[in-house]
Amino acid sequence: MNIPFSPPFIDQSVIDQVVDTLxxxxxxxxxxxxxxETEIMNLTGSKAAVCVNSWTSGAIMMLKWFGVKEGDEVIVPAYSYCATALCVLNCGATPVMVDVLDDFTIDPKKIKKAITSKTKAxxxxxxxxxxxxYDSINKLIRDPDINKLFVPESEKQAAMGRIILIADAAHSIGAIYKGVPSAQKSDIAIFSFHAVKNITTAEGGCICLNLPVIFNNKDEYNFLKIFSLNGQNRDAFAKAMGANWRYDILFKGLKINMPDICAAVGLAQIRQYPTLLLPLRKKIAMKYCRMFSMFPWFIPPALKDRNRESSYHLFPLRVKGITEAERDEIIDFLLSKGIVVNVHFIPMPMLTYFKSIGYDIEDYPNSYKQYSCEISLPIYPQLTNVEVDYIIENTIEAVQLHLEKSNLIEIAS
Known part of the structure; x- marks a missing residue:
C-alpha cells in the first residue's frame, strides 16, 4: 500500500470552479x-479578510503595515516553520525566539521575559x-507595566498603543477558542492555503482583521488591497470592467495578490469545509487517539479541551522516551511500508541559516524535546478506513519493535 502524506482534496466541485474561472x-x-474572502469572513467571523499569494508575503505586509523595521523586535516561538522568523527578518527586524509549552504553543511566561522597549509584535x-x-497573551499585552515599555514609532503603532498580536494561523482555519473561531482572538490572523493545508489554493494565504475599534477594518481592508497590488489605486479587474484606465501608485507596495484561478480551488473547498472536510479530519484524529491510547508510550496530542478545539491539520504523534535517532528509525520503518510521514517541525535554531546568525537549540530545550519524539501521521479527508487501519497497525508495530529492541539492548548491556 502507498499512502501519501497530504495530497490536496480535488473533487468535481473544485474542478467545476476552476473550469468556470477559465x-x-x-x-x-x-x-x-x-x-x-467573503466565505472566510463567514467561517471565521472576522471583520475583514484579504487574500494574498502566501502566508509569508501576508505576514511581511502586515509587519510593514504596522511599521516594523530595522532595530525592532518581534517575539516568535523557536518551534515553527522558518517563515515565522523569515518574515520578520525580511522587514529588517530581529526575531526574538522563545521556547514552547508541551502542547507545542508559545509559552506566555517566556514571552513576558522577552519583551523589551524594542518589541513591536x-x-x-x-x-x-x-x-x-490567547487569553494569557492578550492579558499580557494589555498589562499597564508592559505597555509602559512600548515605544510607538509609526502611525499604526500609536493608534494601537501596545504590542500587536498576530496569529500565525497557517494551520488553524476552523479551530475554536472559547466557542468562537480562534482567528477572533488576535488583532490579525494569517492563514496559509499552501497545497498541504486543510483548505488550499495551491499557493496562497489570507489575512483576517479583527483590529481594535480605533481602527476601521473596512478602510484597512481597502488599504491592504492596494498595498498587495504594488500600491496601485486601480486593479486590473476594475479597469477591465470599464473603469478609467488611468491609475496611480500611492505608496511603495508589494505585488502579492491572489489570482482567481487559485481562489477557485479554495472557494470550492471552503464551502464543504465545516460540514464535510473538517469533520472527516476530526474522525481520523479521534480514531488515532482511541487506538494509540492503549499503549503507554503514546503522548496524546492536544486536540480539544474546555476552551479550545483544533482544526485537526496535523496529527502529531509523540512517542514517550525515545531519542531523535530512534524516532528516525521508526519513520524509516513506516516509509518502508509505503506510509509517508513527516516531522513538524525542525526547530528553527537547528537550521543552518538560523545557527549562522546566532541561534542555538540549547536555549530552547522544550522545543527540541517535542521535536525529537514527534511523527506527523497522514490525516486528510480522502483517507479510507482501510488506509487508516493500515497506518495504525504499522505505527504500532514500528514502535513496539523498536521498544523491544531497545529493551533487549539494555538487558544485554
Whole structure:
C-alpha cells in the first residue's frame, strides 16, 4: 500500500470552479478572490479578510503595515516553520525566539521575559491547528507595566498603543477558542492555503482583521488591497470592467495578490469545509487517539479541551522516551511500508541559516524535546478506513519493535 502524506482534496466541485474561472477568461484577481474572502469572513467571523499569494508575503505586509523595521523586535516561538522568523527578518527586524509549552504553543511566561522597549509584535503560532493560549497573551499585552515599555514609532503603532498580536494561523482555519473561531482572538490572523493545508489554493494565504475599534477594518481592508497590488489605486479587474484606465501608485507596495484561478480551488473547498472536510479530519484524529491510547508510550496530542478545539491539520504523534535517532528509525520503518510521514517541525535554531546568525537549540530545550519524539501521521479527508487501519497497525508495530529492541539492548548491556 502507498499512502501519501497530504495530497490536496480535488473533487468535481473544485474542478467545476476552476473550469468556470477559465471559461470566464478572467484568471487573475477578481470575483473569485472576493467570493473567497467573503466565505472566510463567514467561517471565521472576522471583520475583514484579504487574500494574498502566501502566508509569508501576508505576514511581511502586515509587519510593514504596522511599521516594523530595522532595530525592532518581534517575539516568535523557536518551534515553527522558518517563515515565522523569515518574515520578520525580511522587514529588517530581529526575531526574538522563545521556547514552547508541551502542547507545542508559545509559552506566555517566556514571552513576558522577552519583551523589551524594542518589541513591536508577537507572532503566536497555532501548531498543528491547536490554538495558542490567547487569553494569557492578550492579558499580557494589555498589562499597564508592559505597555509602559512600548515605544510607538509609526502611525499604526500609536493608534494601537501596545504590542500587536498576530496569529500565525497557517494551520488553524476552523479551530475554536472559547466557542468562537480562534482567528477572533488576535488583532490579525494569517492563514496559509499552501497545497498541504486543510483548505488550499495551491499557493496562497489570507489575512483576517479583527483590529481594535480605533481602527476601521473596512478602510484597512481597502488599504491592504492596494498595498498587495504594488500600491496601485486601480486593479486590473476594475479597469477591465470599464473603469478609467488611468491609475496611480500611492505608496511603495508589494505585488502579492491572489489570482482567481487559485481562489477557485479554495472557494470550492471552503464551502464543504465545516460540514464535510473538517469533520472527516476530526474522525481520523479521534480514531488515532482511541487506538494509540492503549499503549503507554503514546503522548496524546492536544486536540480539544474546555476552551479550545483544533482544526485537526496535523496529527502529531509523540512517542514517550525515545531519542531523535530512534524516532528516525521508526519513520524509516513506516516509509518502508509505503506510509509517508513527516516531522513538524525542525526547530528553527537547528537550521543552518538560523545557527549562522546566532541561534542555538540549547536555549530552547522544550522545543527540541517535542521535536525529537514527534511523527506527523497522514490525516486528510480522502483517507479510507482501510488506509487508516493500515497506518495504525504499522505505527504500532514500528514502535513496539523498536521498544523491544531497545529493551533487549539494555538487558544485554
Amino acid at each position: 471559461h470566464s477568461k478572467w484568471i487573475t484577481s477578481g470575483p473569485k478572490v472576493k467570493a473567497l 508577537i507572532l503566536a503560532v497555532d501548531i498543528a491547528g491547536w490554538p495558542c493560549h
